[in-house]
Amino acid sequence: MLTDFEQTIYWWYFLIHIPISIFIDTSIITEGRTLHPIFKKAINWHTVENNDYLVGERPKWLQFFVWTEMFYQLPLFFIAVLYGTTTIPETFLKLYGLLAGGSSLWCLIDIVFNGHYFLLNPKKHTPRRALPIMAKLKLALFYFPYFLLPTRLLFL
Numbered sequence: 001m002l003t004d005f006e007q008t009i010y011w012w013y014f015l016i017h018i019p020i021s022i023f024i025d026t027s028i029i030t031e032g033r034t035l036h037p038i039f040k041k042a043i044n045w046h047t048v049e050n051n052d053y054l055v056g057e058r059p060k061w062l063q064f065f066v067w068t069e070m071f072y073q074l075p076l077f078f079i080a081v082l083y084g085t086t087t088i089p090e091t092f093l094k095l096y097g098l099l100a101g102g103s104s105l106w107c108l109i110d111i112v113f114n115g116h117y118f119l120l121n122p123k124k125h126t127p128r129r130a131l132p133i134m135a136k137l138k139l140a141l142f143y144f145p146y147f148l149l150p151t152r153l154l155f156l
Contacts, residue, residue: 001156007085013149014080021074028058028066050142051135053118054107065103073100090156097153104147111140 002010023039032040047056054062076096080088115136116128131139 002085006152010085010149010153011081014077014085018074018077018081021069021077025066025069028055029063029070031058047118050139051115051117051131052139052142053116054110056118061106062103065099065106068099068103072096093153093156097150099150101147101151101154104143104150107143108140108147111136111143115139 023035024043027035027039027043032043035043043055046052073096076088076092085093111131115131117131119126
C-alpha cells in the first residue's frame, strides 16, 4: 500500500507524465509528424543536449514500448490523476510498474552498453562514436526516475 506521501508523489508523477507522453513520447512513433514546431524544437534540443540517440533514432523496440504506453499507461495516468491512485487496483499499478520500469531498464542497459552520439544527418555506414562515460551517466540519470518510480509499484 502506498503512504499518503507516496500517493502525492505518484499523483504529481502521473500528472507530469501526461503531457510528456502526449507531446514527447508520441514523437517516437509518429516521427514528429503530428507535433507542433515548438515541441519538435524542444525534442531536437533534448536529443542534442543530452545525446539522446534513443529519441533521435527511434529504434523499433522503443517504438513498441511507446505503443504500450499509449494504450495502457496513458489511460492509467488520467485515471490516477482524476480519481487518485487508491482507486486503481494494485494489479494494474504493478503491471504499469512492470511495463514502464522494464522499458526504462531496457533503455538504461542500452545506454550503458550501446550509448553513442546521435548523428542528425548520418551518411550510409557512418561509424558510431561511443559516448564518453559522463555523457552516458547524464543520459542515464535522465531516464533513471522513469525506472525508479514505476519499479517501486511492483512492491505494493
